[in-house]
Amino acid sequence: MLRLTTLIIVSFLLTACNYAALEKENDPNQPSSPQINLNLESNNQTGSQPDNQQLPPPPMDQQPTATPAPNLASSAVIVTSLGDITIKLFPDKAPLTVSNFAGLATGTKTWTDPRTGGQKTGEPLYNNTIFHRVIANFMIQGGDPLGTGTGGPGYKFQDEIAPDLVFDRPYLLAMANSGPNTNGSQFFITVAPTPWLNGKHTIFGEVVGGQEIIDQIATAPTDSNDRPLEDITIKVIQITP
Structure with a gap:
């Protein structure tokens, strides 16, 4: 009888713990940060590129630490x-x-x-890439060649x-990253205020134009990894000095 009572108590505690964990995980007020996923094997997504291996961390780039060119880009058009x-860039804040x-x-x-x-030299990275992660009321993320x-x-490079x-x-x-000073090519566009990201992303x-396109992307049907069920492609990104 004592053993049965103990089993019932343990079962109740485990159920309560599991529910609390699930409730925290599904809290809509705590969306995850737009990070670069470094665990290739455990987070493989539908339609991902092959070569399912753990990649070594890339080296810090020495080029962005140099003084930027005087005529930096002022705007960009992401053709999807x-x-x-249409994007107004901030070269004075993040050259x-x-x-x-x-x-x-x-x-x-x-x-x-x-x-x-x-x-790759003379070949744009962003051409024909996709928005691989979109979350309604949060952000859309792209810029990954894979x-x-x-x-x-x-x-x-640094933040x-x-x-x-x-x-x-x-x-x-803003730039997606996997921690401080780990910027590369992945970026995201918010669709709501996200103050918990302050100080963490450049x-x-x-x-300044095409907000309705962003809203359409953000509400696209997705799989369990937040990837759109139908690819939404970045055809090209046009830069204006």
């Missing part, structure tokens, strides 16, 4: 399969980040193809956190 998104984004968009910056390990959340340009730029409104363009632009 659903329509165009290294804007320079990196523009260089990868135009092919003027060399990057490493994560599929082959080969160097389309899985695990890829990047083969290097990383540029401007104290007067905060996630207090929707439609901000904001380097703001949407």
Whole structure:
């Protein structure tokens, strides 16, 4: 009888713990940060690229630490399969980040193809990539040449956190990362104020046209990994000085 009573108590406690964990995990007020997923094997997504291996961390890039070019990009148009998104860039607040984004968009910056390990020069990284992670009332994320959340340009560079730029409104363009100073090519655009991201991600632009396209992307049907069931493609990113 004592053993049966003990089993009942243990079962009740386990059930209560599991429910609490599930409740915390599903709390809509705690969406996860737009991170670069470093665990390729355990987070493989439907339609991801092959070569399901753990990749070594890329080296810090020495180029973005140099003084940026004087005529930095001031705007960008993300041409997607659903329509165009126009971005006002912030080269005065995040010059290294804007320079990196523009260089990868135009092919003027060399990057490493994560599929082959080969160097790419004169070839835009963002062309024909997808928005691999979208969450309604939070953000849309893209910029991964693999389309899985695990890829990047083969290097990383430092954050540029401007104290007067905060996630207090929707439609901000910022860098995804896997921790401090791990920026590469992945970026996200918010669709709501996200103050819990303040100080953690470099904001380097703001949407000034095509907000309805972003809302359409953010509400697309997704799988359990927040990947759209139908690919939403970035055809090209056009940069204006």
